[in-house]
Amino acid sequence: MAQLLQHLINGLASGTIYALVALGYTMVYGVLKLINFAHGDVMMVGVYMGYATAFALGREARASLLGVAVVFAVAMLGCALFGFLIERFAYRPLREKPRLTALITAIGISFALSYGFQLDIGFLPGASPRAFPEIITPTEWLIIGDRDVVVWNWQVISLLIAVGLMVGLQYLVFGTRFGRAMRAVSWDHRVAALMGIPTDRVIALTFMLSSALAAGAGLLYAIKDTSVSPLMGLYVGLKAFVAAVIGGIGHVPGAVVGALVLGLVEEFVVGYAASTWRDAVAFGFLILVLLVKPGGLFGRVAAEKV
Amino acid sequence: MRRLAPMLLAALAIMAAACEKKTQPAPSGEGGTQSPGQSSNTGATPPPAADTILLGQVGALSGGQATFGISQRNGIELAIKEANAAGGVNGKKLAIRVYDNQSKPEEAAQAVTRLITQDKVVLILGDVASSNSLAMADKAQAAGVPMITPSSTNVTVTQKGDYIFRVCFIDPFQGYVMAKFARDDLKLKQVAVLTDNKSAYSIDLANVFKQKFTEMGGKLVAEQSYSQGDTDYRAQLTAIKKAQPDGIYVPGYYSEVGVIARQAREVGLKVPLMGGDGWDSATLFELGGSAVEGNYFSNHYSPDNPDPRTQKFIADYKAEYKSVPDALAALGYDAARVAIEALKRSKDLTGPSVRDAIAQTKDFPGVAGTITLDDKRNAVKSAVILKVADGKTQYVTTINP
Numbered sequence: 001m002a003q004l005l006q007h008l009i010n011g012l013a014s015g016t017i018y019a020l021v022a023l024g025y026t027m028v029y030g031v032l033k034l035i036n037f038a039h040g041d042v043m044m045v046g047v048y049m050g051y052a053t054a055f056a057l058g059r060e061a062r063a064s065l066l067g068v069a070v071v072f073a074v075a076m077l078g079c080a081l082f083g084f085l086i087e088r089f090a091y092r093p094l095r096e097k098p099r100l101t102a103l104i105t106a107i108g109i110s111f112a113l114s115y116g117f118q119l120d121i122g123f124l125p126g127a128s129p130r131a132f133p134e135i136i137t138p139t140e141w142l143i144i145g146d147r148d149v150v151v152w153n154w155q156v157i158s159l160l161i162a163v164g165l166m167v168g169l170q171y172l173v174f175g176t177r178f179g180r181a182m183r184a185v186s187w188d189h190r191v192a193a194l195m196g197i198p199t200d201r202v203i204a205l206t207f208m209l210s211s212a213l214a215a216g217a218g219l220l221y222a223i224k225d226t227s228v229s230p231l232m233g234l235y236v237g238l239k240a241f242v243a244a245v246i247g248g249i250g251h252v253p254g255a256v257v258g259a260l261v262l263g264l265v266e267e268f269v270v271g272y273a274a275s276t277w278r279d280a281v282a283f284g285f286l287i288l289v290l291l292v293k294p295g296g297l298f299g300r301v302a303a304e305k306v
Numbered sequence: 307m308r309r310l311a312p313m314l315l316a317a318l319a320i321m322a323a324a325c326e327k328k329t330q331p332a333p334s335g336e337g338g339t340q341s342p343g344q345s346s347n348t349g350a351t352p353p354p355a356a357d358t359i360l361l362g363q364v365g366a367l368s369g370g371q372a373t374f375g376i377s378q379r380n381g382i383e384l385a386i387k388e389a390n391a392a393g394g395v396n397g398k399k400l401a402i403r404v405y406d407n408q409s410k411p412e413e414a415a416q417a418v419t420r421l422i423t424q425d426k427v428v429l430i431l432g433d434v435a436s437s438n439s440l441a442m443a444d445k446a447q448a449a450g451v452p453m454i455t456p457s458s459t460n461v462t463v464t465q466k467g468d469y470i471f472r473v474c475f476i477d478p479f480q481g482y483v484m485a486k487f488a489r490d491d492l493k494l495k496q497v498a499v500l501t502d503n504k505s506a507y508s509i510d511l512a513n514v515f516k517q518k519f520t521e522m523g524g525k526l527v528a529e530q531s532y533s534q535g536d537t538d539y540r541a542q543l544t545a546i547k548k549a550q551p552d553g554i555y556v557p558g559y560y561s562e563v564g565v566i567a568r569q570a571r572e573v574g575l576k577v578p579l580m581g582g583d584g585w586d587s588a589t590l591f592e593l594g595g596s597a598v599e600g601n602y603f604s605n606h607y608s609p610d611n612p613d614p615r616t617q618k619f620i621a622d623y624k625a626e627y628k629s630v631p632d633a634l635a636a637l638g639y640d641a642a643r644v645a646i647e648a649l650k651r652s653k654d655l656t657g658p659s660v661r662d663a664i665a666q667t668k669d670f671p672g673v674a675g676t677i678t679l680d681d682k683r684n685a686v687k688s689a690v691i692l693k694v695a696d697g698k699t700q701y702v703t704t705i706n707p
Contacts, residue, residue, distance in 0.1 A: 003544060003545075003548050006544050006573070007541060007544060010538075010540045010541055010544065011541075014538060118368045118369070118372075126372075127367075127368040127369055127370075127372040128372050128373055128561075128589050129370070129561045129564075129589065129593060130592065130593075131564070131592045131593045131595065138572075147574040150572070150573065150574055152572070221537075224538070225537035225538050225565060225569075226537075226565060226568055226593070227537050227561070227564065227565045227593050229370075229561070231369075231370075231535065232537070235535055266541070267541045270530075270541035270542055270545070271541045271544060271545050272545075274531075275503075275530045275531045275532060275541070275542050276503050276531050279533070
């Protein structure tokens with residue numbers, strides 16, 4: 001029973017992080033119908049921004065509440081700018097080209113980032129994995145029994161930050177003028193443009209938003225697993241992408257549900273079946289969902305307009 | 307939406323393909339050409355000058371095993387530099403060309419092909435990880451170019467053929483060494499094993515350890531695995547914790563082991579972790595912090611060894627690279643020196659002559675133990691057990707074959 005509870009906590013912890021990354025995939029897909037395969041690597045860049053900031057702050061300052069806020073703020077704002085630049089110079093020139101062109105460009109950016117960051121020149125971090133500095137000093141928040149179940153303070157803080165970001169996003173998309181514009185662009189960007197919505201600006205802002213979320217997710221990931229490397233984005237990005245597709249890509253709450261389901265499935269496969277099956281089951285689950293509901297759990301199958 | 311599924315699958319296939327193959331192995335950033343005499347390391351490869359002997363190295367200079375490849379390269383470089391300073395090989399200078407394999411077997415195979423067909427090297431050194439060396443050995447054997455791996459411990463590497471040698475011990479020996487240490491010295495009764503299922507090295511060590519440990523009267527209570535590149539091992543560790551082992555054998559590489567150690571302490575596992583030479587990297591301490599303290603691993607050499615040969619090597623290495631050499635550097639140095647000695651004895655520089663000269667290596671005074679190559683082209687030598695304490699490794703004991 002205690003073991004079950006511990007697995008549940010572990011699974012939720014990875015699930016919420018997948019969710020934040022998956023939201024980025026889903027939002028960009030919503031407005032552009034583009035699967036931004038560089039999204040995971042943008043997350044990795046955000047993590048290294050946070051890493052540099054944490055080091056610049058020093059051991060004392062980064063472990064305070066203000067320190068954590070500064071690390072998150074720098075990484076998220078920096079990453080938003082980075083996302084803006086990618087959109088402006090890599091995707092926008094290809095806006096009217098076939099969709100596949102943009103997709104290949106996204107894959108190209110992904111590899112350029114994950115392998116470029118392995119160079120050891122100037123500000124680039126080099127190939128070796130690094131230990132992420134402790135910006136939250138780990139203490140046990142809750143212990144059940146003889147350490148049968150242990151909940152750490154950073155697990156609670158991460159969960160709160162993740163939920164906070166998701167609630168904020170929900171409000172932004174459904175409660176603001178910008179959100180309405182974003183949904184309009186996602187519905188039909190030509191008609192939206194005719195209605196006077198500045199589609200380019202909306203798309204750029206969507207990219208910035210998704211990149212900032214990715215940076216936040218990446219930092220939570222780095223706090224959780226303490227090890228960061230230039231290839232981390234490929235792996236987390238792929239998992240989050242699967243989560244977004246399971247939930248129905250383009251559907252905001254769907255991405256969250258898909259991610260939580262994926263995190264829990266992975267955890268329970270390892271805990272109760274065999275660890276070797278983890279990825280097989282995760283991707284098998286994706287295939288199953290696509291077979292039964294091609295649009296994902298929450299996605300609607302839209303009729304093709306001819 | 308209906309069109310989405312095929313598009314996604316296509317995109318995934320492209321990503322997978324891009325991951326698997328790249329047309330050219332990239333020459334390493336700073337080490338495209340490492341020869342003291344040559345300065346250019348750009349794309350086109352000049353043919354070796356008549357008075358130089360060109361050796362080749364393929365190593366993991368980037369990716370998950372990067373510190374291994376870099377240490378190995380430094381060791382080899384030092385040996386070549388010293389040999390050239392002492393007059394080279396029979397009047398000829400030595401040069402080496404180094405290619406990066408990004409810690410991937412498929413890149414290793416491409417790089418070695420390039421060394422053989424384009425650079426026409428006399429002999430190949432490398433790599434650390436057995437998976438990469440296996441990919442290289444096929445090509446070297448087929449082309450009849452002798453290859454010496456400094457530190458690939460997987461048994462099958464030298465079984466690829468009579469041109470493939472190694473200057474280190476083999477995996478069954480490391481698994482045996484740790485099983486013996488766990489039973490006789492640590493007096494463990496029941497253990498768990500956590501294997502990296504993407505690495506031939508890890509699987510081999512784990513298999514031998516499991517077999518020997520149970521033969522010696524111990525019990526195996528849990529078996530779990532992970533994949534290289536994972537960073538969350540809490541599910542496996544939570545399951546292991548339930549089985550209540552006295553110790554956990556984690557024969558993986560430092561990138562993962564550092565994080566595993568940290569998370570093991572986090573889920574409340576206090577028993578010692580044990581591993582093999584894959585732990586040997588300063589990065590282990592960076593990633594694991596205080597959690598790696600009190601754990602044990604088997605290795606090829608210890609810098610605490612008072613042997614004057616070893617101490618001289620450590621001093622020379624420190625002067626050159628400003629750090630204490632790890633085992634990979636020591637083995638790289640030994641491999642290069644075995645190769646250089648063989649080239650001196652060889653009657654000419656053709657593959658068969660060089661191979662025969664290497665095969666005759668006997669009682670060679672290496673810095674990581676005395677090397678004699680047996681008829682299976684493996685080195686026969688002892689292993690040391692090291693303990694991690696106070697942020698460094700401490701010599702515990704030596705276990706003989």
